[in-house]
Amino acid sequence: MNNERYERGLEKLREVDGEMGDKVIEALDAISPDFGRLLIEFPFGDVYSRPQLSLKDRELVTIAALGAMGGCAPQLKVHVNGALNVGWTREEIVESFIQLAVYAGFPAALNALSGAKEVFDERDGND
Amino acid sequence: MNNERYERGLEKLREVDGEMGDKVIEALDAISPDFGRLLIEFPFGDVYSRPQLSLKDRELVTIAALGAMGGCAPQLKVHVNGALNVGWTREEIVESFIQLAVYAGFPAALNALSGAKEVFDERDGND
Amino acid sequence: MNNERYERGLEKLREVDGEMGDKVIEALDAISPDFGRLLIEFPFGDVYSRPQLSLKDRELVTIAALGAMGGCAPQLKVHVNGALNVGWTREEIVESFIQLAVYAGFPAALNALSGAKEVFDERDGND
Amino acid sequence: MNNERYERGLEKLREVDGEMGDKVIEALDAISPDFGRLLIEFPFGDVYSRPQLSLKDRELVTIAALGAMGGCAPQLKVHVNGALNVGWTREEIVESFIQLAVYAGFPAALNALSGAKEVFDERDGND
Amino acid sequence: MNNERYERGLEKLREVDGEMGDKVIEALDAISPDFGRLLIEFPFGDVYSRPQLSLKDRELVTIAALGAMGGCAPQLKVHVNGALNVGWTREEIVESFIQLAVYAGFPAALNALSGAKEVFDERDGND
Amino acid sequence: MNNERYERGLEKLREVDGEMGDKVIEALDAISPDFGRLLIEFPFGDVYSRPQLSLKDRELVTIAALGAMGGCAPQLKVHVNGALNVGWTREEIVESFIQLAVYAGFPAALNALSGAKEVFDERDGND
Numbered sequence: 001m002n003n004e005r006y007e008r009g010l011e012k013l014r015e016v017d018g019e020m021g022d023k024v025i026e027a028l029d030a031i032s033p034d035f036g037r038l039l040i041e042f043p044f045g046d047v048y049s050r051p052q053l054s055l056k057d058r059e060l061v062t063i064a065a066l067g068a069m070g071g072c073a074p075q076l077k078v079h080v081n082g083a084l085n086v087g088w089t090r091e092e093i094v095e096s097f098i099q100l101a102v103y104a105g106f107p108a109a110l111n112a113l114s115g116a117k118e119v120f121d122e123r124d125g126n127d
Numbered sequence: 128m129n130n131e132r133y134e135r136g137l138e139k140l141r142e143v144d145g146e147m148g149d150k151v152i153e154a155l156d157a158i159s160p161d162f163g164r165l166l167i168e169f170p171f172g173d174v175y176s177r178p179q180l181s182l183k184d185r186e187l188v189t190i191a192a193l194g195a196m197g198g199c200a201p202q203l204k205v206h207v208n209g210a211l212n213v214g215w216t217r218e219e220i221v222e223s224f225i226q227l228a229v230y231a232g233f234p235a236a237l238n239a240l241s242g243a244k245e246v247f248d249e250r251d252g253n254d
Numbered sequence: 255m256n257n258e259r260y261e262r263g264l265e266k267l268r269e270v271d272g273e274m275g276d277k278v279i280e281a282l283d284a285i286s287p288d289f290g291r292l293l294i295e296f297p298f299g300d301v302y303s304r305p306q307l308s309l310k311d312r313e314l315v316t317i318a319a320l321g322a323m324g325g326c327a328p329q330l331k332v333h334v335n336g337a338l339n340v341g342w343t344r345e346e347i348v349e350s351f352i353q354l355a356v357y358a359g360f361p362a363a364l365n366a367l368s369g370a371k372e373v374f375d376e377r378d379g380n381d
Numbered sequence: 382m383n384n385e386r387y388e389r390g391l392e393k394l395r396e397v398d399g400e401m402g403d404k405v406i407e408a409l410d411a412i413s414p415d416f417g418r419l420l421i422e423f424p425f426g427d428v429y430s431r432p433q434l435s436l437k438d439r440e441l442v443t444i445a446a447l448g449a450m451g452g453c454a455p456q457l458k459v460h461v462n463g464a465l466n467v468g469w470t471r472e473e474i475v476e477s478f479i480q481l482a483v484y485a486g487f488p489a490a491l492n493a494l495s496g497a498k499e500v501f502d503e504r505d506g507n508d
Numbered sequence: 509m510n511n512e513r514y515e516r517g518l519e520k521l522r523e524v525d526g527e528m529g530d531k532v533i534e535a536l537d538a539i540s541p542d543f544g545r546l547l548i549e550f551p552f553g554d555v556y557s558r559p560q561l562s563l564k565d566r567e568l569v570t571i572a573a574l575g576a577m578g579g580c581a582p583q584l585k586v587h588v589n590g591a592l593n594v595g596w597t598r599e600e601i602v603e604s605f606i607q608l609a610v611y612a613g614f615p616a617a618l619n620a621l622s623g624a625k626e627v628f629d630e631r632d633g634n635d
Numbered sequence: 636m637n638n639e640r641y642e643r644g645l646e647k648l649r650e651v652d653g654e655m656g657d658k659v660i661e662a663l664d665a666i667s668p669d670f671g672r673l674l675i676e677f678p679f680g681d682v683y684s685r686p687q688l689s690l691k692d693r694e695l696v697t698i699a700a701l702g703a704m705g706g707c708a709p710q711l712k713v714h715v716n717g718a719l720n721v722g723w724t725r726e727e728i729v730e731s732f733i734q735l736a737v738y739a740g741f742p743a744a745l746n747a748l749s750g751a752k753e754v755f756d757e758r759d760g761n762d
Contacts, residue, residue, distance in 0.1 A: 031348065035348075035355075038555070041554070052219065053223060057223070062230060064191035064195070066361065068196050069230070070452040071365070075361040075364065092180055092184070094413050101419070102741055104739075105743070106737055107456040113416060162744070169423045196742075198746070221539065228359075244539040285495070289475075289482075295681070301606060304669075307607065311600070315604045315608070318568070318572035319572045319611045321573070322573035323451075325451040328492075348560075357577070428736070433729075434727055434731060443737075445697075446735055449704050486609075614678060615710040622666070
């Protein structure tokens with residue numbers, strides 16, 4: 001039984017992603033409920049819940065990784081929301097993406113900033 | 128004249144990377160001194176010196192980005208050193224790379240951890 | 255003359271991709287008919303038609319590669335269709351993308367699963 | 382003061398990208414005016430304005446890099462326009478993307494060609 | 509308790525990777541024993557042990573993904589060994605990498621073939 | 636018969652890569668002579684020999700693509716040599732890689748410059 005990992009993961013997912021986390025899992029229900037369960041158990045139940053790094057720092061790692069890799073616009077938006085949820089300011093998130101211009105190039109930074117803007121606008125009711 | 132940007136960048140580079148920063152610039156002297164100057168002026172003089180994100184947070188963004196992208200072993204090692212220099216613990220750096228397994232896959236995490244181990248060993252005099 | 259490669263490639267393209275293959279070639283006609291010809295001759299005429307690996311295994315290699323690299327949503331969809339055409343089940347295709355979570359990260363797996371779902375829905379007449 | 386870099390960069394940006402460059406900067410105003418300034422100063426003020434490579438050759442490097450990396454559709458379109466502005470023909474741009482099939486794979490080439498087609502259609506008033 | 513996942517994962521790791529799997533875990537002991545445990549539990553205990561795809565097909569997905577992404581030479585070698593262990597022939601592995609030339613480009617194919625050659629030579633005692 | 640493509644490709648390969656091209660083909664003989672043949676026939680016989688882009692411009696596209704993608708150090712070195720063989724100066728090649736810093740990030744530029752330096756040193760007899 002991995003009920004414990006699942007429960008811990010679901011709680012952590014909601015702490016980070018709020019209702020967007022539930023939407024990701026719901027969307028997976030239509031294609032692979034198993035993967036929805038794995039997504040809760042491993043990333044959130046196993047990794048995010050480890051005490052060696054704060055949740056706030058984990059979200060910075062996550063948005064930096066997603067922005068640098070590119071090609072993950074939906075996940076980047078979920079985690080820009082997550083970063084705001086765990087205490088990063090809009091200015092700090094924007095600045096993290098400016099920092100990416102150095103390491104991943106200006107297009108990666110521009111695409112990440114564009115995703116951040118969409119999230120900020122949605123939060124402001126401007127979408 | 129961009130003396131001011133260069134001076135500010137050189138100071139910031141040394142604050143982050145210590146003597147490894149000087150080595151990167153020296154190595155560039157043999158292939159493109161101009162690029163060495165640009166590297167000091169833009170990333171360090173223009174970006175790292177901006178106050179919107181702490182130097183410590185910038186280094187976390189940097190090692191997360193380098194680890195996620197892969198293929199940047201030398202730069203990853205320079206910035207694992209940098210992350211230690213600005214206050215991250217070995218345990219936190221290791222944990223950041225464990226977090227990458229979720230977003231960039233296990234091979235990216237393994238390669239980043241391998242680079243971190245080399246840096247830790249060098250610092251311990253075990254290289 | 256490369257009529258032979260072209261004819262062999264066109265037959266193979268249709269065997270794999272069905273009418274979606276024809277659409278790719280038609281779309282190329284508007285920008286580069288030459289590239290449409292090269293696409294038939296080399297990938298399909300030269301590579302896919304080699305006997306060293308079954309067509310079914312080739313399609314698994316292809317969807318794994320496209321899903322892992324990311325950024326190829328249109329091609330991934332063409333080849334999820336191709337994978338179904340040559341005998342893979344929906345469950346096996348989904349499972350291949352779950353396997354990608356380990357090597358390319360969860361976002362790559364999520365994006366590939368999302369592409370697979372679109373193809374399944376189109377096949378079911380739900381688009 | 383970096384007025385000089387900014388002025389030189391803005392002029393270069395307009396020489397390359399025409400009014401699309403202004404649109405990129407305007408779009409950045411809504412999310413990070415600072416990044417808009419950095420984008421003018423470093424890429425265009427510092428790099429593009431260096432005499433060691435012609436502007437025409439720089440644009441070829443740029444579209445080849447963007448096409449090979451993938452995931453940069455908006456930037457690729459801006460620079461396909463830029464490449465046309467500085468003297469490359471449509472046929473040469475298409476051929477550069479065909480060349481990418483060898484090094485970055487057929488999907489990267491197809492995506493780049495698709496971006497090029499959109500630009501050509503927009504220029505022809507067919508969008 | 510996740511003893512069950514760990515035990516199932518260790519068994520699967522050994523089935524796929526033989527003694528090379530043990531070496532990967534040993535190497536991780538020196539930098540992060542926790543990550544060694546996670547590597548056994550999630551990829552091997554959770555994913556590889558799912559019945560929806562055969563172990564043989566999983567290894568084909570894995571070498572295709574690693575070869576296409578590039579930058580994972582050590583992991584690619586482990587899994588070329590794994591692919592041989594679960595029943596793929598050398599010729600089929602080589603052919604899978606030839607197939608990658610179409611989707612990830614010739615350099616990716618060349619690098620994967622180079623890794624395969626090293627594995628074959630090591631198995632033949634020619635290293 | 637594809638003798639004609641092979642002959643044309645071999646001639647083009649030698650024109651671009653000189654004896655390094657022969658070494659690439661020789662190395663492939665030990666793992667996959669078929670892939671050596673495909674490498675001559677498609678990239679060099681089919682693509683490089685097309686008249687729509689000059690050989691000199693093709694090499695610029697190639698080194699820009701390889702440098703931007705990263706992870707292709709051996710192929711990058713072959714084509715830095717190729718770029719020199721078809722008429723680019725060392726300064727122009729270096730400048731192309733500086734340009735990559737904007738689009739692919741500073742690490743990609745540093746790695747490409749490092750590969751260029753190795754080629755220049757080998758040509759100078761300093762390796």
